[in-house]
Amino acid sequence: MSALLDARGIGMTFRNGDELTEVLKGVDLILEQGELAALLGASGSGKSTLLSIVGLLLKPTAGTLSIAGQSVEGLSDLERAQFRNRRLGFIFQFHHLLPDFTATENVAFPAAAPAGAISPAMRRRARDLLARVGLADRMDFPATRLSGGQKQRVAIARALMNKPELILADEPTGSLDRVAAEQVLDLMREVNRDDKATFLICTHDEHVAARCTRRVTLKDGSIEGV
Amino acid sequence: MFAFTVARRYLFSNPAQTALLVSGVTLGVMAFVFITALIGGLAIRLTDDVTANSAHISLDPETRMARVLPSPDAEVASVAIISTFQRRQIRAWKSTVSLLRSHPAVSAISPQISGSAFLVKGEAVSPVAVTALDPADIDAISSISTEIISGEASLGADGILIGSRLAETLGLSSGQPVLLRTDRGIDRLLIVRGVFQTGLQSLDERVAYLSIQTARPLFLLPEGITNIEIKLYDPDSAREMATFLHEATGLRATSWQEKNASLEGALDAQSQTGTLIQAFSLISVLIGIASALSLSANRRRGEIGIMRAFGVSSAFVAAVFVLQGLLIGMVGAGIGCASGFALCSWLETLTKPDGTMVLPIAPREGGYIAVFLLTTIGAVLASVIPARSAARLDPLEAIQQ
Numbered sequence: 001m002s003a004l005l006d007a008r009g010i011g012m013t014f015r016n017g018d019e020l021t022e023v024l025k026g027v028d029l030i031l032e033q034g035e036l037a038a039l040l041g042a043s044g045s046g047k048s049t050l051l052s053i054v055g056l057l058l059k060p061t062a063g064t065l066s067i068a069g070q071s072v073e074g075l076s077d078l079e080r081a082q083f084r085n086r087r088l089g090f091i092f093q094f095h096h097l098l099p100d101f102t103a104t105e106n107v108a109f110p111a112a113a114p115a116g117a118i119s120p121a122m123r124r125r126a127r128d129l130l131a132r133v134g135l136a137d138r139m140d141f142p143a144t145r146l147s148g149g150q151k152q153r154v155a156i157a158r159a160l161m162n163k164p165e166l167i168l169a170d171e172p173t174g175s176l177d178r179v180a181a182e183q184v185l186d187l188m189r190e191v192n193r194d195d196k197a198t199f200l201i202c203t204h205d206e207h208v209a210a211r212c213t214r215r216v217t218l219k220d221g222s223i224e225g226v
Numbered sequence: 227m228f229a230f231t232v233a234r235r236y237l238f239s240n241p242a243q244t245a246l247l248v249s250g251v252t253l254g255v256m257a258f259v260f261i262t263a264l265i266g267g268l269a270i271r272l273t274d275d276v277t278a279n280s281a282h283i284s285l286d287p288e289t290r291m292a293r294v295l296p297s298p299d300a301e302v303a304s305v306a307i308i309s310t311f312q313r314r315q316i317r318a319w320k321s322t323v324s325l326l327r328s329h330p331a332v333s334a335i336s337p338q339i340s341g342s343a344f345l346v347k348g349e350a351v352s353p354v355a356v357t358a359l360d361p362a363d364i365d366a367i368s369s370i371s372t373e374i375i376s377g378e379a380s381l382g383a384d385g386i387l388i389g390s391r392l393a394e395t396l397g398l399s400s401g402q403p404v405l406l407r408t409d410r411g412i413d414r415l416l417i418v419r420g421v422f423q424t425g426l427q428s429l430d431e432r433v434a435y436l437s438i439q440t441a442r443p444l445f446l447l448p449e450g451i452t453n454i455e456i457k458l459y460d461p462d463s464a465r466e467m468a469t470f471l472h473e474a475t476g477l478r479a480t481s482w483q484e485k486n487a488s489l490e491g492a493l494d495a496q497s498q499t500g501t502l503i504q505a506f507s508l509i510s511v512l513i514g515i516a517s518a519l520s521l522s523a524n525r526r527r528g529e530i531g532i533m534r535a536f537g538v539s540s541a542f543v544a545a546v547f548v549l550q551g552l553l554i555g556m557v558g559a560g561i562g563c564a565s566g567f568a569l570c571s572w573l574e575t576l577t578k579p580d581g582t583m584v585l586p587i588a589p590r591e592g593g594y595i596a597v598f599l600l601t602t603i604g605a606v607l608a609s610v611i612p613a614r615s616a617a618r619l620d621p622l623e624a625i626q627q
Binding site: 118159 | 227228232236238528532533534535536537538539622625
């Protein structure tokens with residue numbers, strides 16, 4: 001099986017005036033397709049920074065990164081945006097749904113924005129995804145009328161819209177109550193199992209990590225144990 | 227275009243705020259339309275007042291100037307002096323009148339003999355500027371017949387029309403005889419056929435009208451005339467037309483603008499003041515749009531961040547804000563133009579007790595196309611600042627906030 005994510009020697013140093021802060025120190029991380037991996041670590045360990053680098057939202061100061069066999073180092077900002085749009089999915093702690101759009105429109109947005117409109121095919125796929133995350137009866141609800149758990153499920157459906165190969169989740173249950181969190185975790189496991197989608201879930205919650213098939217722990221900017 | 231859909235949804239997401247923003251643009255555009263229509267109306271009224279009772283172009287012989295004649299041999303140059311043996315006159319005036327009558331821009335022509343004289347009644351003597359014209363075309367340049375307050379506007383072989391103040395000074399009324407003594411030293415007893423009142427003191431006190439046939443022997447001009455007065459369909463074209471007529475006839479052609487240079491200066495100053503007010507009203511509208519969209523971009527940082535995270539281009543994000551500016555500008559300018567026209571039309575109907583307008587406003591002069599285009603283009607330009615700021619937003623920073 002080929003590695004879906006191949007990150008080697010990833011380093012990240014932030015400059016604040018004359019002060020340099022080394023957040024990541026030569027991190028190696030390889031994920032095979034279909035893995036459901038938890039990225040653990042204490043606050044300040046560098047896990048969110050690593051997730052942002054893997055998600056092409058941040059450029060590392062050292063190391064090489066390839067996703068699905070494609071090296072991403074030389075990509076321009078526009079190419080990185082296009083790569084994110086077509087091959088990566090994001091789930092954040094705060095859903096950031098567009099409040100002026102319905103659940104279906106929010107899910108279809110990543111496909112519609114580059115295409116210029118929501119096509120009937122996009123609308124059908126968005127509705128299928130909403131049905132899959134258990135929101136068949138909320139498809140035409142404005143985002144503002146959904147509960148916190150429902151919004152996060154819409155965010156998961158949105159992350160799946162363009163059939164990404166790698167889904168990156170940053171504390172996806174961090175803002176949910178226990179019941180809603182369990183539903184979201186179940187959903188991610190189901191997508192991972194049925195679609196063979198690869199997940200990298202950044203969390204500090206042991207309960208979330210326990211539901212994953214692999215644990216990666218960061219400590220002081222380095223991988224502690226695999 | 228999906229960016230348009232997003233822009234529209236953003237505007238409708240807070241109807242009260244959008245309504246306030248559009249109202250601001252509408253009020254600014256209304257102020258622009260009002261000022262433009264007022265200044266336009268004022269210029270029309272002043273121009274009408276000046277040109278209503280006077281010619282748009284006057285043709286008369288060039289003034290002869292004394293000049294030095296250089297001598298090729300002698301060191302002493304000779305000086306040509308003006309001959310006063312002959313009167314300045316237009317001899318071939320009939321051909322000039324024919325040329326003018328065939329010109330499509332000319333609406334009326336009046337060949338005249340103008341000269342100075344005194345009116346004598348007993349011991350009372352008053353200087354007058356005599357204007358002699360064709361009795362058949364008495365109203366060609368100035369509507370004399372409508373300003374007659376006693377007698378009638380008929381210029382027979384011995385008739386004269388005088389102004390009301392002159393009549394008062396000399397104790398004259400219509401039907402009475404008066405002696406006219408011209409600057410050629412010729413006297414003739416005339417009958418006052420009518421007394422006119424224009425409301426302009428200089429005319430009512432100093433002007434008298436005769437028929438051109440009566441004036442010929444009095445001013446020793448058996449064939450020629452002294453000047454030709456011309457009215458045009460478009461008074462604003464007088465300057466260009468005067469240049470053309472000077473070149474075509476060799477006569478001195480003076481436009482009404484040249485005769486009233488101070489009025490033109492006043493109109494220019496008025497127009498510049500108006501432009502300044504218009505610019506300030508537009509700038510305040512554009513600052514309003516820019517600040518409202520900047521606030522919107524700031525409030526939607528999270529949404530913009532997530533859009534950028536899942537790969538929406540910065541151009542798409544910028545387009546969403548520029549389109550909001552375009553929509554606000556177009557709708558506000560459209561409503562502003564319509565409301566401005568309605569306001570100006572209503573103000574135009576308001577009159578004082580004497581029947582004159584309260585404001586000399588001209589609704590058709592509102593500059594609607596200019597203000598619509600300026601506001602729409604300006605609104606787009608004003609939205610560029612928030613659009614650039616939104617497009618440059620770091621997705622990671624925005625999401626983490």
